[in-house]
Amino acid sequence: MIGAASVEFTHLDTGTPEAAWREAGIEHLPTLALEDALGPETLLIVGAAHPDDECLGAAGLILRALAAGAAVRILLCTWGEASHPASPSVQPPALAELRRAEFHEALRRLRTSPSPGAEATGGQQGSIESVELGLGDGQLSESIDFIADAAAKIVRDSPAQRVVIAAPYRRDGHTDHDTVGAALARAAAEADALLLEFPIWFWHWAHPMRDSEWRHWMRLPLSPAETEAKAAALDAHASQLHALSDEIGDETVLGASQVEHFSRSFEVFRLTASATRDAGSASHTFDGVHADADDPWDLRSSWYERRKLALMVGMLPDETYRRALEIGCSIGESTAALAERCDHLLAVDASATALGLAAARLAELTGVDLAKATLPHDWDSLGLGPGQLDLVVVSETGYYLAEDELCELLANSRRALSPTGVLVLCHWRGPIDGWPLDGDRVHALAARLGMRSLASYSEDETLIDVYENGVPPSGGFCFASGAASGAQQSASAAG
Structure with a gap:
């Protein structure tokens, strides 16, 4: 059972189909323009609770940053050893080793993917490295300060003039994701950095009408080459995309219906402009x-x-x-x-x-x-x-x-x-x-x-x-202006 706060779900649940999100209008969210935010002087920190979070939520963003010449640092908090807690065939230490290898292969694929936008920086390709904390999978709520400090150290050690931080959505419904999101949101506030939160499990358990906060988020369009490169990087995480064996407890974690949420021609982010606060x-x-x-x-x-x-x-x-x-x-x-x-x-x-x-x-x-x-x-x-x-x-x-x-x-x-x-x-x-x-x-x-x-x-x-009050409607209530019109917002202008 996965869950944080009042949200409880399992990856074995049917979940919300991608068609429901498309019917609700997710393809018409405002466009996130990052041209002025990403460049050779930019540090992009991507927080990942587990190996594969970086690909599911932000591979397109990573590719865009690399093409712009930015320095990308993946802050990996666990090695994902608890993805199959009832596995009869793979013990947690072996699973951690396997998933860590998959993570590095995914980063290699992102690093070596063709960068059609690199000509804008004179062909200069950015760098991508990982900082791995090795914390306990499923236990990150005990380490929020440690994670925030690790992100702050990456900022301090970088000569970058501009910092962009991407992290799991703070209310993704998975305790580890929520913790990493909260920790990196704190680091972003301290660094006056642009914060981009990416939902992962939200697409699985949320309902487009009942959980309408997504209507206030933004869409980063991906080119066909970026979409293909993201899929290739995600494929490196084979232990999550395929069953470990035919035995009970070795089932696929990310089924076809879940992967469909991350096969879009865009990525979705909740944006908090630099020097801006929110309820957190x-x-x-x-x-x-x-x-x-x-x-x-x-x-x-x-x-x-x-x-x-x-x-x-x-x-x-x-x-x-x-x-x-x-x-x-x-x-x-x-x-x-x-x-x-x-x-x-x-x-x-x-x-x-x-x-x-x-x-x-x-x-x-x-x-x-x-x-x-x-x-x-x-x-x-x-x-x-x-x-x-x-x-x-x-x-x-x-x-x-x-x-x-x-x-x-x-x-x-x-x-x-x-x-x-x-x-x-x-x-x-x-x-x-x-x-x-x-x-x-x-x-x-x-x-x-x-x-x-x-x-x-x-x-x-x-x-x-x-x-x-009257009689409230059964669905969502509040809709962001511009969400249905495909409006564009510049991340640099936002902060």
């Missing part, structure tokens, strides 16, 4: 913010903040709410005001430091619970079933998420609200440095959910919107 940065960032000041946004002293809170609470259509959720409670000022209107209020924040301050502020109030959670990633930890809530408040937090994260959070909120439940959004309209969204974009995305608007307030600095 929230806990560390806001612990620091609240450690430096016990009221970092002057919520108690600022007339603007006090007036804005009074406006938001005054726009709530009902006098009382049975059960409510506040997302991003900070030091508890808004929580105290909302608690006067709620029988039970669950207030959530990613910062333990902020929650400590909130607990002191709310100590004498009843019906208020505090919880540490980084949303939307930790949503399931809240234990909220469908239709349980009457009110969800998202105040001054939406722009601290990436677009796909915000849409997932709003979709989860809709599912947790009753049909007559109310969703409230309140945000400042000024620039948000170092984060991907602003208040206007947050509210524009919420407006596309199809809820009935009950009230809206707009001025130069503030937006407040109040919606009635």
Whole structure:
């Protein structure tokens, strides 16, 4: 059984067919342009939890980087000895040796593949090397700091002027993949590097309509030569593509239906621009913010903040709410005001430091619970079933998420609200440095959910919107602008 958080699956499951992804429009994702990001002055680090991750998710990217003259470093965290835990024919040490040999053969094939784009760098072909950590397969969650430090060392030791980091999607559903993704995301943030996350098992367990975050990702088109070279490199991982024997426990890990996801004429990446943060940065960032000041946004002293809170609470259509959720409670000022209107209020924040301050502020109030959670990633930890809530408040937090994260959070909120439940959004309209969204974009995305608007307030600095949930659709909710039009985005322009 493979799984992380609430996702559980096995490679033996039927999985989502590639046809379902194509029918949903994956071929029409915006185009990722990397011409300005890849060159002789670029270091590309590709994180791989296991041998074959580098080929499945990023072989096309690697080929493109080599053709541009970049230095490519594959950070291989394990040798994949646990791919067949019940094998009667191959013991883990032998399997590790086999998979390591396959990995080096795959890199050799990538290194020696024809590079039709190399003429742009005067025929200069980039280099590809591996850094192998030899950690335990299936045990990487214990080594996230070690992996992040290893990636940081590669950056420090390189003379490159530009760094691009590619890693498994942080919510791929496989614990090892999620760990490597989180570790390299941390390294990317510290290096101000462009981060490209590639899904692997996501294509297998996710549903295109239910798990709609993919609509906010980008597509790197591959030439026929790159597609062929990727397939040749992947073929080197024979132990994963074919059964080890006819015995039970030696079954094929990557069946034909799974490989089809990686036989596309493009690769898909979740892009985080350099010097940009998302929900994964929230806990560390806001612990620091609240450690430096016990009221970092002057919520108690600022007339603007006090007036804005009074406006938001005054726009709530009902006098009382049975059960409510506040997302991003900070030091508890808004929580105290909302608690006067709620029988039970669950207030959530990613910062333990902020929650400590909130607990002191709310100590004498009843019906208020505090919880540490980084949303939307930790949503399931809240234990909220469908239709349980009457009110969800998202105040001054939406722009601290990436677009796909915000849409997932709003979709989860809709599912947790009753049909007559109310969703409230309140945000400042000024620039948000170092984060991907602003208040206007947050509210524009919420407006596309199809809820009935009950009230809206707009001025130069503030937006407040109040919606009635209605009956949520059974599929996905939120779609990125440009996803259906084949828009192009430059990675260098993005950061």
